[in-house]
Amino acid sequence: GNSVTQMEGPVTLSEEAFLTINCTYTATGYPSLFWYVQYPGEGLQLLLKATKADDKGSNKGFEATYRKETTSFHLEKGSVQVSDSAVYFCALMNSQGGSEKLVFGKGTKLTVNP
């Protein structure tokens, strides 16, 4: 079946540090891949997405590249800010077999200290 594995947190960084959150997936066919972010007390919101191999999604300084050969979609940011403190979820959607639901990883909590 479809599944997403992302690095367990929590991750604690200092402001302006480099961020990587690893995400790998298992799926049949060609899923679309997503990163969602959940700020404290809020619902999830889409951060970025990629729909095919070698696509790079980017938003707010975050980037992730869809790597089919390694089944990965790692999230990166060159210089994190305190305001980036949140829980980050990697997710996939595989429309094969009529299933269109999002499958999420367990989330990685990021804390950025000033």
Next chain:
Amino acid sequence: DSGVTQTPKHLITATGQRVTLRCSPRSGDLSVYWYQQSLDQGLQFLIQYYNGEERAKGNILERFSAQQFPDLHSELNLSSLELGDSALYFCASSVAKAGTGELFFGEGSRLTVL
């Protein structure tokens, strides 16, 4: 503000009871999704409705049911509640029938079963 409204925000009840969670999707969105978020299971897809009809089903227990009404709001009914049902229940909406993966989440309803 995602535009998705969920009520109530918090709910405390006892085992064996029944509760109803309500969701109003973003204006114009026809699809509604329900997710359960717990510490041990992460984000689990429960069910999706599109324009009043059930579209996809996930790990939804038989004690749980949902529906989407003609005005597109949705309700999730949880009955014979158990301690393990304590979780954060999210509703999300999207405009498309064929999922694009771009969901807009509400802030969630936190259910505590004592």
